[in-house]
Amino acid sequence: MAIEVVSPSQSIEEIVSKFDAYFALGVKSCWLVVPTIGSVAIFSARAKYKNFDAQHDDEVIDETIGVRLPIRKVFFDE
Secondary structure, three states, X not given: OEEEEOXXXXXXXXXXXXXXXXXXXXXXXXXXXEOOOOEEEEEEEOOXXXXXXXXXXXXXXXXXXXXXXXXXXXXOXX
């Protein structure tokens, strides 16, 4: 599993390119966390992903590696 948090100086495309390298090395799941909009995208391949939103979803669910996490744990200090 790899987790990337978008910083203001990074583009989404730059991070997704990193995911290609991670997948080539055998990583099964890559999370893209965008704090400014409260979003987590979980990629299991370059073009296969699910989005989770802190305003609409209670949990982040990564079916590929069997992880379920309350989304508030990603974005809020609880």
